[in-house]
Amino acid sequence: MFRRNRAAMIGLVVLCLIVLSAIFGPMLYPTGPFEMVWAPFSPPGEEGYLLGTDYLGRDLLAQILHGARVTLIIGLSAAVVTVVIGVTVGALAATTAASWKRR
Structure with a gap:
């Protein structure tokens, strides 16, 4: 479905070009x-x-090009920190809920 959408494919190509130009x-x-x-x-x-x-x-x-590289690093760092915090809080919530069910 994604491949059939022309605008989505153009957006993907533009995004890949931006990321590649920021890296290389x-x-x-x-x-x-x-x-x-x-x-x-x-x-x-x-x-x-x-x-x-x-x-x-x-x-x-x-x-x-220098600003794109800095922006990419900051964006990926923020995403990684968010995932780590979310997984930690989710795991703590799941273990807490499971311990409350046993009582």
């Missing part, structure tokens, strides 16, 4: 997110910067 982008893209060059406010495509530069001359694409 900083390794493949040579410019660091905090490196400054003397080219403030360069338009996209000029001087080798695909998305241009900001007011300090930092590459915007490098900043986006």
Whole structure:
């Protein structure tokens, strides 16, 4: 059913591209997110910067890739912490309920 839904498949491809660019982008893209060059406010495509530069001359694409990696790490960490807390509370609730049934 999921494969037949065109919008769902497009969303999955976009999500995979975002995750892959967050994981491998900083390794493949040579410019660091905090490196400054003397080219403030360069338009996209000029001087080798695909998305241009900001007011300090930092590459915007490098900043986006770095931010995506940080966001992915924070999101996965929050999900793992939530699962651990949920499983712990659920297990404690189940054992407490089971001990109350025996009485």
